[in-house]
Amino acid sequence: METVETAEIWHIPNQEIQASNIVRLTKEMANDLIDKVWWENIPGEKRDDEWDDHWVWTELIAERESDGAYEFLAIVSKENYVEGAMIYKSVIDSKLEGGSFCGYIDYIASAPRNRAWVVTNPVYGGVGTVLTYKAVKRSYESALGGKVFLQSLPRDRTMEFYRKIGFERTDLAQPLTDLISFELPEAKAKEWLEKQGDL
Amino acid sequence: MIKFNSELVDEVVGGGGQLSEKYLSENSVELNLKNITDEVDRNIAILSALHPNLLVRFRDNDLSLLSKDDKKVLLRGMYQILGIKPLNDKR
Numbered sequence: 578m579e580t581v582e583t584a585e586i587w588h589i590p591n592q593e594i595q596a597s598n599i600v601r602l603t604k605e606m607a608n609d610l611i612d613k614v615w616w617e618n619i620p621g622e623k624r625d626d627e628w629d630d631h632w633v634w635t636e637l638i639a640e641r642e643s644d645g646a647y648e649f650l651a652i653v654s655k656e657n658y659v660e661g662a663m664i665y666k667s668v669i670d671s672k673l674e675g676g677s678f679c680g681y682i683d684y685i686a687s688a689p690r691n692r693a694w695v696v697t698n699p700v701y702g703g704v705g706t707v708l709t710y711k712a713v714k715r716s717y718e719s720a721l722g723g724k725v726f727l728q729s730l731p732r733d734r735t736m737e738f739y740r741k742i743g744f745e746r747t748d749l750a751q752p753l754t755d756l757i758s759f760e761l762p763e764a765k766a767k768e769w770l771e772k773q774g775d776l
Numbered sequence: 777m778i779k780f781n782s783e784l785v786d787e788v789v790g791g792g793g794q795l796s797e798k799y800l801s802e803n804s805v806e807l808n809l810k811n812i813t814d815e816v817d818r819n820i821a822i823l824s825a826l827h828p829n830l831l832v833r834f835r836d837n838d839l840s841l842l843s844k845d846d847k848k849v850l851l852r853g854m855y856q857i858l859g860i861k862p863l864n865d866k867r
Contacts (some may be wrong), residue, residue: 585780594780629789645808667807687787705788707778719822729790738786775863
């Protein structure tokens, strides 16, 4: 596995911070460590409520790998388990700031075993935060000001999480039953980078 | 190293929507980062695509001939011209 960066995540059972690796996600890894593993012990009724239980990460990567602007990343814990994954596109048009560009989180997901609303005893916390932050860093390093666009599930807690970071809705006319478009403006991205000690 | 931030701990699932055409204007930048795995190389490639005049300023350096340290210097120079404060190097 090719490590891109290290990151701290919260091990919930031990109540301690642990180091993890952000790595490049290959199709082989996606097949062996996500598609075959993530949902195997999740009961059907729990899966039904999750939008991503039908995502096949191997195929998502295969469909995009010919486009050189995409990056496929995963966060791997010291147990060698893929705790979350993200497909990031380096450049799309910004919706909030016309005429400029931003990064784009095409797909992002924490492993089901880390979702407190899916399992009784989630294993890691902060995986989604790390992946989102990685996208912001990538956008900033690419001279896009840290701006990132994404489409959130219309779940209250997820949207609240993005709002807390500073993401803003880009289309208030979107119905709250569908994916909701959010973009993190440059000022908020920089605030987050400063708070993390990276800027 | 991305530090743990206890104020922002949550798990997310998102995406899967078709990106509207309005986000892919004629101005969109063609990028090919497929075979570029090095972080510094990627950033130089993206900056060069977004700001084509930058590499001219650096006399069209052949990146393959530069050492990793030289590439970092080149990247810092690009950031300086663009008025971008580099991220702290905590690795």
